[in-house]
Amino acid sequence: MAGHAAKTPVCVLGLGLIGGSVLRAAAAAGRVAFGYNRSADGVNAAINDGFDATADLDTVLPRAAETGALIVLAVPVPALPTLLDHVHRLAPNCPLTDVTSVKSAVLDDVTAAGLAEKFVGGHPMAGTSHSGWPAGHAELFVGAPWVISVDDHVDPTVFAAVLDLILDCGSVAVPARSEEHDAAAAAISHLPHLLAEALAVTAADVPLAFALAAGSFRDGTRVAGTAPDLVRAMCEANAPQLVPTLDRAMELLAAARESLTADGSVAELVNTGHAARTRYDNFPRNEIVTVVIGEEDWRRELAAAGRAGGVIRSALPVRDSR
């Protein structure tokens, strides 16, 4: 073929909000994109919207293998082990990524299935409180950070392929090690979900509360509208990181309660909270442009750059060092 090579096809396994949006975004970027969903409802909804979808894993995976597709794991964490067994049996050489929220747990499952060599984890930091195929759209990821794994095992070629998909979806890629991602996700995603649930439950018992509820409550409980199964799946899969994060938040609240009853003051919590939020508002996002994928120390360099707020906005050069 003259000119640019055709883009890698994409095979999305799981057509919920996230997977369904990846399928749409990949197709919108001009790729061959096809998907699988366990329930016929999701498959039919996708087909009715003009997409290439099936409920038959035994045909979709051989097709992925034949076309060398990048397989995107987009099912809930509890469904992964069974799905990975099928991938290992029918498409063991395809490059593989995922879009689920807990990277260490997924990496463990992928490793147990013997597929780590072809796997580079991912996590788009986007979503809505709605779920399922109908809630998705091709622009869901535009401008959002999308974590891409730079763990020690990561292969440069697979990394480049996953990065290409992330950029096609309009996201900025944030390179991170799985365990660092999970600690951060506990703080900025899983803890907020638990706080939102606790806030909703607390207010529900107070007469007049819902009658008066406005912006603070609506914002503070928005993610409590997320389907309970999804919230449970991500919080429970990340328990090792979530528990200490939750402890820290409870410690801060307990100290504020103590100070409020003893001295009538919540100054410490309020001042440090405001300072932290201000730091977040001013957090820099620099573009990572100097790293060559596959050169010595490239994974470590990318992890450090991601930690400092660096993002990848366009393709990086690749030198396959293997």
Place this chain on the structure above:
Amino acid sequence: MAGHAAKTPVCVLGLGLIGGSVLRAAAAAGRVAFGYNRSADGVNAAINDGFDATADLDTVLPRAAETGALIVLAVPVPALPTLLDHVHRLAPNCPLTDVTSVKSAVLDDVTAAGLAEKFVGGHPMAGTSHSGWPAGHAELFVGAPWVISVDDHVDPTVFAAVLDLILDCGSVAVPARSEEHDAAAAAISHLPHLLAEALAVTAADVPLAFALAAGSFRDGTRVAGTAPDLVRAMCEANAPQLVPTLDRAMELLAAARESLTADGSVAELVNTGHAARTRYDNFPRNEIVTVVIGEEDWRRELAAAGRAGGVIRSALPVRDSR
């Protein structure tokens, strides 16, 4: 004057976000509206925007007294006692309301200043994370619930005057007793602020957290951007209601932590939180139309209607029973 009587003039004391927005909304509704602010900055900003403002309490209060203006207390709670002394000295017969967030504390201060007879408390449930005159606008309250007090002492004529201002600002009035308001405000406003502060502080200590933060974190910490003095003032003034509310939230979080470590599950919190949020989304807002202000039991009837989600969207008939 033929036709409709002129609207009651409005004198706003304190031209921050809320007071400044009341001044603008009252003027936009065609009222004579004038204001006072302690700092010259706020006064100059208001004057530059074409409004009638002064930093001189000793002229603004006699003017309110001469014109029979409705005085709106819009200063932080700690500044109230001194301000109320001036009101008592210079404009003791003006109808009086407030727009601060803790109704029992304000009522205590107003009673101590000998002004309870002319006072009907209010609390617009609107705001942004910004503060000061420049952050305000005439439409800030449009569509928002605005609590109006129906405590036992409330005078029908003053109530009707305050209700008229609330409706002029485009809000829906929610009648409530002060102590019930404060319990609800603890749950839907003050607790969300403390949770947002705790979330911001927790995430600030986790490397990579700000780099990945997206919707859940941004929404969950939005109110941590509010000026610390304002957050402290409302939380600390409502400590008697906030402490048990905070205890309830911490109890829910502690139970979830226990369940997560013991059984790997956060099902209880997540399911009840989702159910509570769903109830909130479907909370009915019925219009209150049958109550006559000043008739027997009118305050009790309004309090019960407010508790059930009732709101006042247009003027109610008044019969002054005094």
